[in-house]
Amino acid sequence: MPRFQKGETVKIKKDQPMADYLGIIINYNKETHTYLVSFNHEQQLFFSETALDRKQA
Incomplete structure (x- = not known):
């Protein structure tokens, strides 16, 4: 999951x-x-779960 x-x-x-x-x-x-992450309307990259953190408010 x-x-x-x-x-x-x-x-x-x-x-x-x-x-x-x-x-x-x-x-x-x-x-x-892997997760597809969008940074803007032109740039999207794949990252493993270990490369990402939840954004803290």
Whole structure:
């Protein structure tokens, strides 16, 4: 079961490329266990669960 839900805001962890960027979960790939994260209307990248943190308000 995915840890993050569609529409949830996440932050890229500091040890990753694009550290501290904020994005929104768009989709979860069950085969590769990765999340598609959107940063803006043009940029979307896949990340593993371990690369992401929930955005704290």
